[in-house]
Amino acid sequence: MIKRLKRFAEWLVRTQIWSSIFRQGWPDTERNRILTTINTLVFHLHPIKVKSHGIKVKYTFCLGGISFFLFIVETITGVLLMFYYRPTVEYAYQDMKDLEFAVTFGLFLRNMHRWAAHGMVLTVIIHMCRVFYTGSYKPPREYNWCVGVSLLVLTLLLSFTGYLLPWDQLAYWAVTVGTNMAKATPVLGAEGPFHVLSEMTDICFYLRGSVDISENTLLRFYVLHCIALPLAAVGLMGIHFWRVRKDGGISGPL
Amino acid sequence: MQEQQPETRITSSDSKQKDTASETQKKPDKQLAFPHLVFKEFIALMLVTLVLIIISMAANAPLEEEASPTKTPNPAKAPWYFVGLQEMLVYFDPWIAGVMIPVLIIVGLMAIPFVDKNPKGVGIYCFRERKFSFIIFTIGIVAWFGLIIFGCYFRGPSWLLYMPWESWDIHKPVISKGTYILPSFIGVPATIGYYVLGMWLPILLARNFYKTLGSTSYFITMFFVLSMFGFIGKIPLRFIFDIKYIIHTPWFSI
Numbered sequence: 001m002i003k004r005l006k007r008f009a010e011w012l013v014r015t016q017i018w019s020s021i022f023r024q025g026w027p028d029t030e031r032n033r034i035l036t037t038i039n040t041l042v043f044h045l046h047p048i049k050v051k052s053h054g055i056k057v058k059y060t061f062c063l064g065g066i067s068f069f070l071f072i073v074e075t076i077t078g079v080l081l082m083f084y085y086r087p088t089v090e091y092a093y094q095d096m097k098d099l100e101f102a103v104t105f106g107l108f109l110r111n112m113h114r115w116a117a118h119g120m121v122l123t124v125i126i127h128m129c130r131v132f133y134t135g136s137y138k139p140p141r142e143y144n145w146c147v148g149v150s151l152l153v154l155t156l157l158l159s160f161t162g163y164l165l166p167w168d169q170l171a172y173w174a175v176t177v178g179t180n181m182a183k184a185t186p187v188l189g190a191e192g193p194f195h196v197l198s199e200m201t202d203i204c205f206y207l208r209g210s211v212d213i214s215e216n217t218l219l220r221f222y223v224l225h226c227i228a229l230p231l232a233a234v235g236l237m238g239i240h241f242w243r244v245r246k247d248g249g250i251s252g253p254l
Numbered sequence: 255m256q257e258q259q260p261e262t263r264i265t266s267s268d269s270k271q272k273d274t275a276s277e278t279q280k281k282p283d284k285q286l287a288f289p290h291l292v293f294k295e296f297i298a299l300m301l302v303t304l305v306l307i308i309i310s311m312a313a314n315a316p317l318e319e320e321a322s323p324t325k326t327p328n329p330a331k332a333p334w335y336f337v338g339l340q341e342m343l344v345y346f347d348p349w350i351a352g353v354m355i356p357v358l359i360i361v362g363l364m365a366i367p368f369v370d371k372n373p374k375g376v377g378i379y380c381f382r383e384r385k386f387s388f389i390i391f392t393i394g395i396v397a398w399f400g401l402i403i404f405g406c407y408f409r410g411p412s413w414l415l416y417m418p419w420e421s422w423d424i425h426k427p428v429i430s431k432g433t434y435i436l437p438s439f440i441g442v443p444a445t446i447g448y449y450v451l452g453m454w455l456p457i458l459l460a461r462n463f464y465k466t467l468g469s470t471s472y473f474i475t476m477f478f479v480l481s482m483f484g485f486i487g488k489i490p491l492r493f494i495f496d497i498k499y500i501i502h503t504p505w506f507s508i
Contacts, residue, residue: 027288027289030286033286033288033289034286034288036288037286037287037288043287043288043292046287046288046291046292047287048286048287049284049285049286049287050284050285050286050287050290050291051283051284052283052284052285053283053377055285055290055291055294057294057298062294062295062298065295065298065299066298066299066302069298069299069302070302073303073306093320093321096317097317100317107314108310108311110315111309111310111311111313111314111315112306112307112310113315114315115306115309115310115313115315116306118334119302119306121335128363129391129395132366132387132391133379133388133391134375134376134377134378134379135374135375135376135377135378135380135384136376136377137366137367137370138367138370138372138373138376139367139373141367142367142368145364145366145367146364146367149360149363149364153360156335156336159333159335160333160336163333166317167320167321168316168317168318168319168320168321169318169319169320169321169322169325169327170316170317170318170327171321172321172322172323173326173327173330174330174331174332174333176330177330177331177332177340178332178333178336180348180352181339181348181351181352181353182352182353183348184347184348184349184352184353185349185353186349186353186506189349189353191348192348192349192353193349193505193506194505194506212323213321213323251376251377252376252377253376253377253378
């Protein structure tokens with residue numbers, strides 16, 4: 001039986017369909033393993049060979065990878081949620097209720113989106129701590145550390161803009177508290193020190209699109225949350241991963 | 255995980271593979287990314303997915319009643335990652351707690367690799383070789399999460415102190431938001447003295463530290479370190495001496 005399976009597998013990898021997708025055979029020789037890394041889009045983000053200490057779980061705790069994975073989970077669940085959500089004051093909360101009671105697996109979908117978001121904020125922060133405590137920000141990795149800090153800020157902003165979208169009391173007032181801070185910006189805020197702008201032209205107004213949180217704010221946060229910030233995050237992540245390898249791969253003892 | 259594979263020549267090689275080959279000769283302590291690294295990543299990914307699914311089935315994402323601008327909940331808490339800043343609002347005016355502190359944190363974090371001149375401790379969790387940066391960063395992280403935990407679990411209606419096991423229905427008298435405003439002839443020299451002494455004393459007492467950093471890095475480092483301790487230090491000033499402002503001007507107060 002096993003022999004037959006083996007023969008079937010050998011036949012399978014030789015078929016034109018299989019070999020058009022996977023250009024190398026079974027990854028059971030060093031050559032084929034190297035080719036697997038090179039020929040696969042996702043795997044080719046990795047170098048062909050990695051320092052052994054960098055593979056140890058207790059060195060990285062997989063935190064960067066988990067953050068990236070959670071971002072992908074957020075993207076997938078987020079796109080699915082977008083099918084059922086309309087960013088207007090009239091419908092937003094209704095759609096949340098529909099997700100909870102009418103949409104199949106809607107509640108599960110939203111739970112996953114929410115918990116993965118909290119998880120991502122946590123893993124990104126802990127990832128930063130890991131990088132700090134292993135001294136991995138030191139030259140030549142200074143720039144990548146800064147990209148990482150920007151990604152942390154983007155993660156917080158993504159989470160914060162998403163917080164408003166359910167349009168419930170929790171969302172409304174948490175975002176009110178959060179955006180009120182912008183009013184206190186020196187010079188640019190209407191209530192900050194040395195303020196020069198009125199409530200209708202200050203930085204908080206541009207953030208909210210109105211004096212108080214309104215439908216404009218909801219639309220703004222929706223567009224930021226679903227398009228602008230994820231795009232920025234993807235771009236920075238590209239630089240982040242690229243630079244990890246350009247700066248000499250995972251950090252290690254000299 | 256060490257696996258001995260016969261070295262195979264790769265014919266379709268590019269320059270990168272040559273690099274890897276020459277590096278392997280120098281440092282034999284490397285492993286193929288496929289399967290060793292990819293395998294662990296896959297396990298981490300599966301575990302995270304499993305945990306996410308379990309949490310999403312066990313706990314529902316919060317959804318309160320529909321947003322209503324006329325009904326202010328008490329307290330209105332920000333999302334947990336901003337609660338630390340909200341807690342700082344007790345001790346500082348919004349322009350410091352909501353604008354200056356986050357900006358200083360972000361700029362300070364980005365400055366770390368450029369002011370840390372200590373080349374040691376890369377690639378290992380090592381306290382002994384970089385005590386100063388280790389301690390400062392840890393204090394910052396602990397303070398950040400300490401404030402978050404305090405704000406989340408020890409603050410109730412009107413942002414008053416409620417123990418986690420206390421009911422929010424208990425009426426509590428409003429505590430003062432600090433009564434004493436230090437007169438300018440004490441507050442201004444005290445603040446200037448804090449920074450000047452804080453920067454001057456280490457030059458006298460820890461000459462080596464100053465010399466290895468160089469003056470620019472030294473003053474930038476000390477500015478951020480002293481500011482951090484200053485922000486944290488105002489908390490006991492408020493609790494013990496009931497001080498509202500250290501510096502009070504018609505335009506801004508600290």
